[in-house]
Amino acid sequence: MVSSWLNLLAKFGFSNITGIDYSPSAIQLSGNILEKEGLSNIKLKVEDFLNLSPKLSGFQICIDKGTFDAISLNPDNAVDKRKQYVNSLSRVLEAKGFFLITSCNWTKEELLREFSEGFELVEELPTPTFSFGGRSGNTVAALVFQKS
Structure with missing residues (x-):
């Protein structure tokens, strides 16, 4: 949900x-x-990330928790939609801007391939691990990632 991340960022002092x-x-x-939490200074917009309005740009940080996964599962030309997602991300992020992605559908190696054009890996964040069959x-x- 959009509000949980926004609420957390605002509580940590981001504006x-x-x-x-x-x-x-x-x-x-x-x-x-957000209104119940008293966070009326956060902007909310209805936007399709694959067809962004030209006004949406100039971000220093973009966070994705599930959007790329959902787009990837689209049965109608998912490969082109993933490329459009990367293009949209490049357009809205400022030079040297950061992109944080959490995915339950893609591995680190797969995400590195998907975002190889225009982005460099800065860090892998720790996530829960499991063991099965000795692996x-x-x-x-x-x-x-950071926009290059």
Whole structure:
């Protein structure tokens, strides 16, 4: 949900925060939650990340927790939609801006390939691990990229 990340960022002292979602209902719900928390200074916008309005730009940090995963599962030309996602991300991020992604569908190696054009890995964030059959792995990939 959009509001949980925004709420957390605001409580840690971040300002000039904007949350987007393609669903007007999700934006309305997030707005209600943020209002109850007294966080009326956070901007919320209905935006389709694959078809952004030209006004959306100039961000220093973009955070994704599930959008890239959802786009990747689209049965209608997912490969092109993933490329459009990367193009949209490049357009909205400032030079040297950061992109944080949490994915339960993609491994670190796969995400490195998907974001190889225009982004460099800065850090892999720790996530829960599991062991099965003598091998260990992660249930989630969480990476920080910087726009190059």
